[in-house]
Amino acid sequence: MSSVSATALGLEGPLCKWTNVVKGWQYRWFVLDQTTGLLSYYTSKEKMKRGSRRGCVRLKGAVIGIDGEDDSTFTITVDQKTFHFQSQSSEERGKWIEYLEDTIMRHKGKMSEARRASSEKGVDKKVLEADAYLQILIEQVKALEQKMEGEEGDNIRETLDSMRNNAKAVIESIKQGIVMLQIAKLVPFRSFVKNTVSPVNGLMSKDEREDSSPVDVPSSSKAAHASHMSSNSSLDSIEANTSPQRNNLAKRESMPARSYSSSEDEFEDAVESLVTNDRTTNSRTLAKQNVYADDSEEDALDCESHGSVITHLLSQVRLGMDLTKVVLPTFILEKRSLLEMYADFFAHPELFSTISDIPDARDRMLQVVKWYLSSFHAGRKSTVAKKPYNPLLGEEFYCVWDVEENRNPNKPIENLEQVTDGPVPWGNEEQVVFVAEQVSHHPPISAFYAECADKLMEFNAHIWTKSKFLGLSIGVEMVGQACVSDLKHEEEYIATFPNGYGRSILTVPWFELGGKCNISCAKTGYSANVTFHTKPFYGGKLHRISVEVFHITDKKPFVTIEGEWNAEMNAKWADGRTEVFIDTQTMNINKKKIKPIEQQREYESRRLWNGVTVNLKAKNIEKATECKRFLEERQRREAKERKESGAKYQTKFFQEDGECWVYQNPLQKRLEEQTKLFSAQQTDNENTPSTPINRTAVQQRPRRPVPRGSLPSRTISTPLCRRRTYRLLLQGI
Known part of the structure; x- marks a missing residue:
């Protein structure tokens, strides 16, 4: 039976509290008074009855934090202190x-609108100034590091290294200042609290009552209280909590001005995760509603109402800290997985599939650039920077796109043959098909593959995300690369990805891309340098992009492209001509086709995250958090089981190849296997004596089985594939 008891005024029971005096956990008896907002603790239950309070925590303006790896510990951050507690079980922690x-x-607490507006204006100004200086210093440190690489003298390098370290220390101070300014803006609190003699159990002074601004307890919480009372509290304990002896005890204990501990021990916090609720549920119970039918823009974030969560996040992160392990609050999540967002790279599949149709190498390079530049805008459904779900290990995503440019008008789509041995068995040969898999959790690596069999086009990519806290922003570095393969011309185009930034994370966050990328083809010698420009502090436009396209023999680019990656981009040729290169605002987004959730496998993205998505759509943040926590805890449990058994996780569709992850059964591999099979059949026919053909017998002859992983024999009858097969034979492949 649980040792935690609900009382008429709150909750009481044992917890362990960390103390720096003895550097360890110490048993204490805790009493929570919800009326006064005070969590008091004593060395024992008997000392509590005598009124010998050891310390207390004022809960007004406090922030609760939990450790995702430990299901019994939690923290309370308030009054510039962090108190660490440990319960006997996860159930007791959930109750607390x-x-x-x-x-x-x-x-x-609440501030008046006038006072709040005045204080926010001043804080905004200081925050922006600090962030401007921060960005300048970061750029100067980068320039200094580049200069260090070119210096050979030891003395000079030591001097420059000392300057770099000092500059980084200044950057650290500025970032910490930004965090404090953000907290000051988001969670204003009174500078002084009157130390009035007020009973602990509810008899506050007039000043305290006016300032506390009580809020009614939700009905669900009242029901929970009643349940705890009936199941865990005896009549004696309830009487003790409301007895004259207890009230006399309360009168002897005053309401403190600040949270305190008898040892005044401060714990240097290292907690990296937070959630809004700790109760879990089974998300496999799929809601029967189509939450994906509406692709409208995401709702704006209400950071004001969730301020304590953001403040806790800011109070925990450090300069340059990797945010991969930080569990972000559910309310800022976008209603889709990161794997599905990667699929939106192909929102204009016709640009990708027609690359191989272009006869000139330079024009093919420009088509690759055009597809690349068009691939980012569809991934952002709104100007608000929400975060997609972090894919779970083993998560999958499949989809296809119809490509009108590919379709033969004389051939109905229902008559098209399915590529049953391809990445999406229910996709046909004229569609662009896509498969993605989360192949690693630490580090978080996503691998994805796309192809258009009819056009002999392939795409293989992997991305490893690294997130860092940058003061007013969160930066996401996209480590990895993509390979666009034109099998018809035997060309490969290697491309890298820009970084993403979530700006203004305390108000209404917005998203931008930044960094330098490259697209290059070793066979043709063409390359493109792509720069995503972040918005400067003063002036400038959002989402600017500039591109220079070269040939290896050129000293200058033969075309430059400038504009905005989510709007119009204009090309200027070396001969002075200008034209609209691409305008994403006028292009229709080709919506992907996905199987209904009830027909999907357990680990397909939309089915896996359906419980979270349904509840986010219904604005039931508490329930969404429960579903999300269930998935995360299951992932941790499976990882623990593999570690204990010494088993290594086996991927389904991708395999590691050096630093890359490649699809195991790509179109080129299947074509080569089919070519070998075709060649073997031709050899057999040449060695077989010529006999009259019995056409009836041929028609009735069973089809020769095709080895696993190869293309079925019907592929040979496809004209483009047949030409490809003959060409491979002639080249001796």
């Missing part, structure tokens, strides 16, 4: 967190 969050909501 539920009551503590209800108490925090009841005592959430």
Whole structure:
């Protein structure tokens, strides 16, 4: 039976509290009074009855944090201190967190609108100034590091290294200052609190009552209280909590001005995760509603109402800290997986599939650039920077696109043959088909592959995301590369990805791309340098992009492209001509086709995350968090089981090849296997004596089985594939 008891005024029971005096966990008896918003603790239950309070935590303006790796510990951050607690079980921790969050909501302080507007204006100015200086320093440190690489003298290198270290220390200070300014803006609190003699159990002074601004406890919490009372509290304990002896005890204990501990121990926090609720549920219960039918823009974020979560995140992160392990609050999540967002690279599949149709090498390079530049805007459904779900290990995503440019008008789509041995068995030969898999969790690596069999086009890519806290922004580095393969001309185009930035994370966050990328083809010698420009502090436009396209023999680019990657981009040729290169605002996004959720496999993205998505759509953040937590805990449990058994996770569709992840059964491999099979059949026919053909017998002859992983024999009858097969034979492949 749980040792935690619900009382008429809150909750009480044992917890362990970390203390720096003895550097360890110490047993304490805790009493939560929801009316006054105070969590008091004593060395024992007997000391509690005598009124010998050891310390207390004021919950007004407090932030609850939990450790995703440990299901029994949690923290309370308030009054510039972080208190660490440990319960006997995850169930008890859940009960404490539920009551503590209800108490925090009841005592959430409010500022007048006039005072708030005035203070925010001043803080905004200081935050922007600090961020401007921060960006300048970061750029100067980068320039200094580049200069160090070219210096050979030891003395000079030591001097420059010392300057770099000092500059990084200044950057650290500025970033910490930005964090404090952000917290000051988001969670304003009173500078002084009157130390009035007020009973702990509810009899506050007039000043305290007016300032506390109590909020009614939600009905669900009241029901939970009643349940705890009936199942875990005896009549004696309830009477003790409301007895005259307890009230006399309360009168002897004053309401403190600040949270305190008898040892004044401060714990240097290292918690990296936070959630809004700790209760879990089974997300496999799929809601029967089509939450993906509406592709309208995402709702704006209400960061004001979720301020304590953002503040806690800011208070935990450090300069340059990797945010991969930080569990972000559910309310800022976008209603789709990152794997599905990668699929939107092919929102204009006709640009990709027609690359091989272009006879001139230079024009093919320009077509690759055009497809690349058009691939980013569809991935952002809104100007608001929400974060897609972090894919779980083993998660899959499949989709296809119809390509009108590919279709033969005399051939109905229902008569097209399916590429049953391809990445999407229900896709046909004239479609662009796509498959993605999360192949690693630490580091988080996503691999994806696309092809258009009819056009002999392939695409293989992997991306490893690294997130860092950058003061006013969160930066996501996209480590990895893509390979666009034109099998018809035997060309490969290697491309890299820009970084992503979530700006203004305390108000309404917005998204931009930044960094330098490259597209190159070793066979033809063409390359393109692509620069995504971030918005400067003063002036400038958003989402600017510039591109220079070269040949290896050129000293200057033969064409430059400038504009905005989510709008119009104009090309200027070396001979002075100008034209609109591409305008994403006037292009129709080709929507991907996906199987209904009830027909998907367990680990397909939309089915896997359906519980989270349905509840986000219904604005039920608490339930969405429960579903998300279930998936994350299952992933941790499976990883623990593999570690204990010494088993290595086996990927399904991709395999590691050096630093890259490649699709195991790409179109080129299948064509080569089919070519070998065709060649073997031709050899057999040459060695077989010529006999009259019995056409009836041929028609009735069973089809020769095709080895696993190869193209079925019907592929040979496809004209383009047949030409490809003969060409491979002539080249001796």
